[in-house]
Amino acid sequence: MFFGCVVLLTAGFMAEVPPAIEARLNSTNETAGTFVQTKTMPDGKKWVSRGTYRIRPGKDFEWAVHEPFETCFFATPSDYVYTNEDERVERELKDLPYFSRLNKVASGDYTMFFDAFDALYKEEGGRFFMKAKPKAKELKRFLERVDAEGDFVGAKEWELTATFPDGTTFKIELKEDGR
Numbered sequence: 001m002f003f004g005c006v007v008l009l010t011a012g013f014m015a016e017v018p019p020a021i022e023a024r025l026n027s028t029n030e031t032a033g034t035f036v037q038t039k040t041m042p043d044g045k046k047w048v049s050r051g052t053y054r055i056r057p058g059k060d061f062e063w064a065v066h067e068p069f070e071t072c073f074f075a076t077p078s079d080y081v082y083t084n085e086d087e088r089v090e091r092e093l094k095d096l097p098y099f100s101r102l103n104k105v106a107s108g109d110y111t112m113f114f115d116a117f118d119a120l121y122k123e124e125g126g127r128f129f130m131k132a133k134p135k136a137k138e139l140k141r142f143l144e145r146v147d148a149e150g151d152f153v154g155a156k157e158w159e160l161t162a163t164f165p166d167g168t169t170f171k172i173e174l175k176e177d178g179r
Contacts, residue, residue: 013118013119014130015114016114017113032055033156033174033177035053037051037170037171037172039169040168040169041167048068052064059077062075070084076093078093115136116139117133120132126151130146130148131146142164143163144165146161146162157176158173159172159174
């Protein structure tokens, strides 16, 4: 891991989406699996949730938390539904904050990422490593960095960690189920 970090630091900033990542982002195949979300506070306290996800490009997206309680975010190309034990919210996607930016990403326009972050990227041994720091002022106020790591073969495990200025981290670990 240390070696990978040193290589990243000497690699130079990304100017475009690496082909292996772009292939995954533009895939038309269904992807499904499990996730673990862990929020760690500066004092070491942790909150962990577990669930499942499913992405059917062009059709729908589902992010369902099963532990410690049930919630679900389900979206089609035009609408979304959020449910938990107390409520059900249905809205058009265009009503979500920043949806216009996310819609560009869904159509393959990743310039928003490069406008907002300086990122380093490396592939080695079937794995990728990315470290990104915000360059946009509005992001620097509340986000210190984002780290991503994963593989393209085998178990297809991915990990994304956001680190905030106060030391809080939010980590999402994804494991595809092979569908």
